[in-house]
Amino acid sequence: MTQAQNIPVTIVGGYLGSGKTTLINNLLRHADGKKLAILVNEFGELPIDADLIEAEEGDVISLSGGCVCCSYGNDLTSAVMDVAQMQPTPDHIVLEASGVALPGAIASSLSLLNNCSLDGIVVLADAETVKSKSTDKYMSDTIMRQLTDADIVLLNKIDLVASEDLHATREWLNGCSNNASIIETKHSTAPIAVVLQDFERQSQPLDSGAPQHVDQFHTYKLDMEKSVDPKHFAEELIANTPGIVRAKGFVRDKSGDLKTVQIVGKRFAISESPDNVECGMVVITVQP
Amino acid sequence: MTITIFSARKIITMNPARSNTTHVAIRDGHVLGSGSLEELAGWGDYVLDETFKDKVIMPGLVEGHSHAMEGTLWKYTYVGFFDRMDPHGKVWSGVKAIGEVLARLKESEAKLSDPDAPLPAWSLDPIYFDNERVTRQDLDKVSETRPIGVMHASGHILNVNSKALELAGLLKTGIDHPGVPLGEDGLPTGELKGPDVMTPVGVHVGFDRDMLSCDEEGLIDFAKLCVRTGVTTATDLAARLPDDAVAMMSDVTGRDNYPARIVPLRFHHGVTPVDLIEHVLKLKELSSDRLRLGMIKVVVDGSIQGFSARIRWPGYYNGADNGLWYISPEQLREIINMSLEKGIHIHTHTNGDEATELVLDCMEEGLRQYPSLDHRFTLQHCQLADRAQFRRMAKLGMCVNLFANHHFYWGDEHYNLTVGPERALRMNACATALENAVPMAIHSDAPITPLGPLFTAWCAVNRLTASGRTQGESEKISVADALYAITLGAAYTLKLDGEIGSIETGKRADFAILEDDPESIAPEKLRDVKVWGTVQDGRIFSAADL
Structure with a gap:
């Protein structure tokens, strides 16, 4: 970093x-x-x-x-x-x-x-x-x-x-x-x-110590190979993902720079990304 | 033991059986009696002390709501609008314009040898400069290289220079916070509103994090202010009181030349109700004559001028959101119930009338469970209470300590901005309290306003605002009632009225020594009564010799 x-x-x-x-x-x-x-x-x-x-x-x-x-x-x-x-x-x-x-x-x-x-x-x-x-x-x-x-x-x-x-x-x-x-x-x-x-843990199965509740969550990964406008991307992801709870990952913006995108509920933040990361977003949703 | 008899021009005893006398006899720090020399001679051999033969003696004044940090603040540069006396007796003239604020800061700046040392100042009040705000650019004219911070009189706003913002990492664009106004350049103007915003920058400008703490020097200086204002007993209303602070206070107040009795109350924050009660019971055991421990202060809401007080419908006059609770009803109830059960004495801070209503509700419930005939729980500030609430206080056996000084310093702002004209008239309703037989004290909340019970009495008698308007004619009280409030009235709220507050047989020899007679001076001149010093526990303290 x-x-x-x-x-x-x-x-x-x-x-x-x-x-x-x-x-x-x-x-x-x-x-x-x-x-x-x-x-x-x-x-x-x-x-x-x-x-x-x-x-x-x-x-x-x-x-x-x-x-x-x-x-x-x-x-x-x-x-x-x-x-x-x-x-x-x-x-x-x-x-x-x-x-x-x-x-x-x-x-x-x-x-x-x-x-x-x-x-x-x-x-x-x-x-x-x-x-x-x-x-x-x-x-x-x-x-x-x-x-x-x-x-x-x-x-x-x-x-x-x-x-x-x-x-x-x-x-x-x-x-x-x-x-x-x-x-x-x-x-x-x-x-x-x-x-x-x-982020590290989101790609792994969720463990709450209470397996009966893990069922309500769904975790998946987006590859993010194409460059995007990070702000627009975050807004769209929130608007089009029913039950989105959290998402985090790295995207490449239009000028080729890597950005960190973090989403919680309907809030998102975009920041400079650390070095040596790969593009991709992990998204957690909850069944409505 | 030696008997000393003091002669005086007049003694105001607060003892209705003989309200004015000419002599008082003391022995072992207590009053033998007050009357004529012939009467007192009957106690046996005596020494006649005529030091006060031209003075007026009244019971040592009792400040029921102050903070010992008033002593500590004088280490910083004073930039208030009003003249104010420091612990060493120097009267700092009030600064009347932003230019004068900067000039005084420059004087202090010139005295600092360390180029990186911060320059803290206090008691700024832009209300009196037509609300013209101090900017970081203004303060940069004093210094661009050392951090400068100027605390407002209310304690709720801090103005800083660019260097201070830079050190805190806040000299940048893109800040989005209601407590950080931005200039046209997108950078903070240097005004920081609210404790959460002040803290991160405050540490860089020399303001200690725990603004309520008082160190050894501060506690000594605070007592000097007590002597200069005729105070012999003062509260330190709200401290965490950890062991080391209590040890320091015991040591300092126990010294032969310490001139005041200090009553520190334990602040409710940071511990559970159960731990709070346990701590206070332990503290009670550590009490000494000049350090009275074992009471609790519960803060229920914020302040009216900071819009953090909880007020009832229809809320703030300017439409601001209702304020903040600093405790939940459940915890308040728990503290009240346990204290009633164990006989612990509580004072509650409520500024807004909704907060006052909550305390009254909790008391009503608590007293049903733990009937208590003489609890004397006291509503502190209680600025907005209406007549119905005073009637409830009376029924519930509660006392009130009203913030009479507030009316003078911020009355105009309350009228115009915070609560509006009608409710501003009823604020700090001293006459209503007395009419409903609610035991009443009045206070300064020093350092928010200056320590000085005779000034506080003047405020309650005249109800003038800083702009010179009389606000709330019907809530004015008489000079006699005001003098009672700053002696026996305040003593009663601390359960010390059997010991102090009047000059009569058996009571502590605690006197305020005055140059003028507050009973005969014109009521509008009450604030001008000059204080020579005090007698505390029979020991003489002349303000001139401190």
Whole structure:
């Protein structure tokens, strides 16, 4: 690579009790050598298995396998800056927003940090309660803003609701989070490659530790032999791929330069590509 | 033990049985009594101290909402619009135009020997310059080579020069962020709005990351400001209070010459409610006479002028989106319930009336489960509360500490921009609080506005805005009520009214020593009452000798 790559940051949002902590534990359990830096609002709610913890010092817990977990309290930006400076550099930062935070606002702030880039906003919604919570006297607008900010909504705890209710909730979600891909989950078990953009792994079978859910995803590769206008290509891919969740790869633009194209939900980003890569895109879709 | 009797021109006791006297006798840092010399002589041999024979003595003033970092900020260059006194007694004249801001920055710049050292300044308020903004090009005239950062008075906006943007990697086009306005050239203008935007650049201009922290020197300087403003007890409202900070505060406040009693509250952020309660119970054990620990501050929403306060329908006057919650109702409820159960004292920050409503709802539920006859949970700021909310506060046994100074500094902006004319009139409704018998204090939120309870009292009595308009005639209070609010009123919200806040037998010998009589001076001159110094725990502190 010719330049230091930005560290991808995934924001995990959603109201209290939607399953954020469970999702983060799942990610840690399936990190598989990837050095994840997890930022949480407070430690108390992250029940990390004691045998995973190697050291604990102040606001930082070091986990086996190179992952770290930090609490940020009221100063999220500083915490992200600190984590991005850690040695060894984390492969990926996962930022658990507080239950009342607006993930879109956090994403805006991250855009000002030089060595980080937004990988996506994943918002969990509790299938049992999200619809009624969305009319809460105090929290209504906060919950709606969280859902609107999402690139991917994990509609979680689907095992706790009747199928007709689930259908109604899903229809309702479609209406209020028009930019997001909606994925149904139990116990927050979405595959790591869906939650975190991970090019190396996307060509492999998805593993979430919960095989029953892998069925809903479909992964395929586009060769991308012809040169394209990357922006136009990304827009078309999003518009013409029902259920697109994520896509990442390299394309050659009209002037012959290689570009990285990343898609999450309806959002895409185009950047300079690293050296020595081959053209091609990996696309993950979810069955609608 | 030695008895000292102070004579005075007048003593305002706040004891209704004898509200004005001429002498006060003290022993062991406590008041034996106040009355005539003949009456006090009955306590036995005494030394008559006539230092204050031409002065007015009143109970040591109590600041119920301040931050000790006011002491720390004076390390930076002051560029506020209003005259302001530093811990060493120097009154910095207010700067009245952008040119004057730059001139003062140049003076400070000339004193820096390290060419790369940052130049931080604070308390800028462009509202008073017809809202003309400071640009990076303006600040570049002060220096193009060292990073410069100027914090606004509100604490919500930072102006920086090109060098600071460059160091933070933000001197580039293509930035798309509501908190980073761009110039015609597509580059940031240098104005950074909101803490998330300020932090990445703030570290390059010399502003410590944790703006709420206060170091040893800052805590010492803060107490000097207390002496100069007649304050003998002040809160440090919201700190994380890690072990090393508590050890430092215990050490500093325990020194023989430390002139103030500090009441630090533990900030709710960054820990679960269960851990928060556990920490505060431990802190309570570490309390000493001049360091009172064991209370909690919960921040529920943001600020009105930053449009981050949660306000009820119909929302902000200029149509801005509603503000931000800094805690969920579930967590707030959990903290309130556990605190009621364990007898821990909470103060809640709510600026907007929706945030206030949430606290009232949670209290109503909590008290049904954990009836508590004397909890004194206090709504801090509570700027927008309406009359119905004050009636609920009264029923729920809550106290309120209103931000009277805000009205002066930002009242015009609230009228024109944030909440509009009608609600601006009811902001910081002191008269409504008293009418509904809600125990009330008033505050400065120093360093957001300057520490100085007599100034705060003046604000509550006159309700003038900076432009000179009276805003909310019906919410004005009397001088007597205002003096009560800055002594016993504030002491009551801290459950210290049995110890401080009045001059009567058994209470702490904490006095404010004044050159003028606040009871007889014209109400519109209350802010001009001069402070000689304080007596704290029977120890004399002259402002002139600090």
